[in-house]
Amino acid sequence: MGRSPSFEKGLKKGPWTTEEDRKLVAYIEEHGHGSWRALPVKAGLQRCGKSCRLRWTNYLRPDIKRGKFSLQEEQTIIQLHALLGNRWSAIATHLPKRTDNEIKNYWNTHLKKRLTKMGIDPITHKSRTAVNANLSHMTQWENARLEAEARLVRGPRVGTNFYQRFHYSSTKSLVTMPQPLCLDVLKAWQGITLSKLTDLSRLESFKNQTNMQVEPLALNDMTPTNHNTNNLKITNGSLVNTFESPNDEGIQNTLEASDMIYQDNYLMEAFTNHFVNDANNRSFDGDFEDDNNYWSNILDKLGNNSSFSSIF
DNA sequence: AAGAACATCAACCGCTCCAAA
DNA sequence: CTTTGGAGCGGTTGATGTTCT
Structure with a gap:
């Protein structure tokens, strides 16, 4: 315990050589690691056991996937x-x-x-600017996600693959979907999807991700109606979102396609949790046909011009 | 072309946890 | 119950690579 004595014993530190790697792998493959403290001597390494363990678990282990994160x-x-x-x-x-x-x-x-x-505190995962009706598009989305996650923590989910569930639901008439408890997620979703549908390449990606049958909207139908448009504009097929904060006005960020896909996945998860949990709360028996009026009610609340209704 | 600034990530340090004596 | 020591965890460092000026 306490400070490692490796420096006292003249043990080697720093980057591992290929020869050291070879020795460590060869020893563990033949004998297993056993006691890490005893390993270096047995394996003929001038390293402390801790260094060997770290090298093995973080780098040399055969079941490690390296490279870019998906x-x-x-x-x-x-x-x-x-x-x-x-x-x-x-x-x-x-x-x-x-x-x-x-x-x-x-x-x-x-x-x-x-x-x-994106204006989100990486420690709390809450928006830095979520204070009033001027919530940015991204903020609304993040808050909706956090709300859904809180529900997820409180109660068990049903089903397995949420994309499959969503696809199943979306291939049926959507007026059969149960009504979510509130509409925040839908509104955030609406904003995201609206921007998504201005770009055909992203639309393709979106369709592949979700297996949903979605057709592009005419630009005339793109007029946002139910989310804050102050921060959002569309230029040359890219979504440009201007984040607003008290200390740093008008920082403009162009979101990459990967960011948009990432957000969509994230939001769909939240959305699905949202209505799945609602189904749980109402002892939902798995048959959406009982809820013919729910989706109509949602669309009424969102407004007739909503892009969300156009999507479906 | 060269030095500075920034980004990345393997490796280390110090601490806690926990099982065994 | 207390002590001991191995294992693991999270924060941080520093060497190296890349980008910027």
């Missing part, structure tokens, strides 16, 4: 971080073949910055 992995990390905080080992258990160290590094170098750029 969109799905990014989503998982952010969602779990919102729930678990900096408990990297706990987060890593939900990401097969990724190490806690790698996830921690990726969070610190990529995801934290991205959330900050």
Whole structure:
């Protein structure tokens, strides 16, 4: 315990050589790691046991996946971080073949910055500007997500793959969907989808992601009606969102396609949790046919010109 | 072209946890 | 119950690579 005695024994520190890697792998493959403290001597390494363990678990282990994180992995990390905080080992258990160290590094170098750029506090996962009706588009979306996640924590989910569930629902007449408890998620979704549908390449991606049958809207139908448009404009097929904060006015960010897909996935998860939990609360028996008026009511509340109604 | 600034990530340090004695 | 020591965790460092000026 306390300070590692490795420096006292003249043990090597710093980057591992290929020869050291070879020795460590060869030993563990033949004998298993056993006691890490005893391993270096047995394996012929001038390293402390701790260094060997770290090298093995974070780099040499055969079941480690290296390279770029997928969109799905990014989503998982952010969602779990919102729930678990900096408990990297706990987060890593939900990401097969990724190490806690790698996830921690990726969070610190990529995801934290991205959330900050979006106006979201990477520690609390809450918007820095969520104070009034001038909520940015991104803020509304994030708040809706957090609300859905809170429900997720409180109650069990039903079903397995949410995309499959959503697809199942969406292929039926949508007037049969149960009414969500409130409309915040729908409104956020509306804003996201509106921007998405201005770009055919993104639309293709969106359709592939969701398996939903969605046709592009005519530009004339794009007029936003139910979300704050002050911060949002569409130029040359890209969504440009101007974040507003008391200290830093008018920071303009052009969101990349990957960001948009990421947000859509995230929001769909929230949306699905939303109505699935509602179904649970009302002892939903799995048959949407009983709820013929619910979707009509939602559309009424959103307004006849809503892009959300146009989508379906 | 060169130095500065910034980004990345493997590796380390110090601490806590927990099982065994 | 207390002590001991191995294992694991999270924060941080520093070498290296990349981009900027």
